[in-house]
Structures are given as C-alpha cells and as structure tokens.
Amino acid sequence: MPTKPAKRSPRMKAGHRAEETLRVLISHSRIHTRVRQMAQEIRRDFPNEPMHLVGVLKGSILFLADLARELGGEVSFDFISVSSYGKGMDSTGEVKMIKDLDVSIEGRSVLVVEDILDTGLTLKYLLRLFEGRKPKHLRVAVLLDKVERRIADVRADYVGFVIPNEFVVGYGLDYDERYRNLPDVCVVRLGPRGKTKVEA
Numbered sequence: 268m269p270t271k272p273a274k275r276s277p278r279m280k281a282g283h284r285a286e287e288t289l290r291v292l293i294s295h296s297r298i299h300t301r302v303r304q305m306a307q308e309i310r311r312d313f314p315n316e317p318m319h320l321v322g323v324l325k326g327s328i329l330f331l332a333d334l335a336r337e338l339g340g341e342v343s344f345d346f347i348s349v350s351s352y353g354k355g356m357d358s359t360g361e362v363k364m365i366k367d368l369d370v371s372i373e374g375r376s377v378l379v380v381e382d383i384l385d386t387g388l389t390l391k392y393l394l395r396l397f398e399g400r401k402p403k404h405l406r407v408a409v410l411l412d413k414v415e416r417r418i419a420d421v422r423a424d425y426v427g428f429v430i431p432n433e434f435v436v437g438y439g440l441d442y443d444e445r446y447r448n449l450p451d452v453c454v455v456r457l458g459p460r461g462k463t464k465v466e467a
C-alpha cells in the first residue's frame with residue numbers, strides 16, 4: 268500500500284503540550300504587493316469580464332477578500348467547502364463535498380481561489396466538478412504553491428508564491444483552526460512543551 272502523504276500539520280506526541288514557534292515566511296506587506304500584481308495579471312487576461320470568484324472554505328477567505336478588492340470591475344463571490352483529509356492528519360486522497368456552490372456557474376468566468384495548492388487532490392476534484400458545469404472560463408488563483416508536494420497533475424493559472432514544504436499558518440491558513448487571523452504567512456514548528464513564541 269502506498270505511503271499516505273502527510274497533511275500540512277506536523278504530528279504532536281500524545282500527552283505533550285506543544286511549544287509552537289512561529290517564523291514569518293511571507294510578510295503581510297509582501298502578500299499585499301503580490302496580491303495586487305495578481306489582480307493586475309487577471310484583469311489583463313479578462314479586462315472587461317464579470318469575474319465570479321469561487322472561494323474554497325475556509326482557508327481562502329482572506330486572500331479572496333483582498334484579491335476581490337484589488338480586481339475592480341464586476342466581481343461576484345460564491346463558496347464551496349470540501350474535505351480531503353477527514354479528521355486525521357494523513358491524506359486519504361478522497362475529497363468529499365461538504366457545501367456546494369449556491370448558484371450555477373454555467374456561462375460565467377470563474378476564478379477558483381485557493382489559499383494553498385499542496386498535493387493538488389482538492390483542486391483536481393474541483394476542476395473536474397466545475398468543468399462539468401460548463402463555465403465560460405475556468406481559471407485558478409492560489410496564494411501559495413507547494414510544488415514539491417504535488418501528486419495530482421494540476422496547476423494554477425495565477426500563483427502568489429512558491430513555498431518550500433513547511434507547515435504554514437496565517438492569512439487564512441490554520442493549525443487546528445488557530446492562526447487564520449495572522450496577517451503574515453508563518454512557518455509553525457512544534458517543540459516538546461511551552462507556549463507559542465513569535466520570532467521577528
């Protein structure tokens with residue numbers, strides 16, 4: 268049986284309180300600059316097109332909110348929720364629908380907005396699902412791309428940052444539902460015990 272890919276989170280030993288050390292990987296100011304550039308790239312490709320942004324809950328919401336403000340023009344939103352990992356830390360490779368879109372994407376110019384592209388299994392599932400619904404255009408914007416983790420043969424049309432295979436939190440990304448509200452993207456490391464420390 269093939270080895271399952273590790274989820275983005277490192278394992279915690281039972282009975283240990285983790286010491287979590289956060290190191291800023293991408294500052295909010297770099298994110299802001301890059302999101303603005305990405306919006307310009309998208310608008311260059313779709314100058315006068317109403318863009319229908321499809322955010323993949325929950326990690327994408329801060330990126331979607333900032334990207335939407337930078338895009339200008341006619342923009343609408345919808346959200347989908349899927350799960351590829353269940354409750355465990357290892358990927359099963361299965362993607363399950365938790366919440367479907369509210370409105371049809373037929374004939375629309377759809378931009379799937381993701382916080383992170385990791386194994387690509389989630390995006391592969393979403394693209395297959397959405398292609399069957401006959402959008403006018405279907406493009407993908409991801410803030411972070413962990414290229415070296417890819418299993419599925421998928422790519423994003425617009426990529427904010429290619430990052431190394433580190434466990435990242437912040438700007439929408441979580442560890443056990445925490446840290447989504449950090450303005451920066453940070454690498455989190457777990458130690459044997461203690462409190463969360465933030466390094467400059």
Ligand code: PRP
Pocket residue numbers: 323324325326327350351352381382383384385386387388389390440441
């Ligand atoms: C993350 C991310 C993508 C998916 C990417 O979601 O938002 O949807 O994982 O991983 P993949 O490329 O290996 O499929 P997560 O399951 O952590 O949920 P969340 O957005 O609610 O935190």
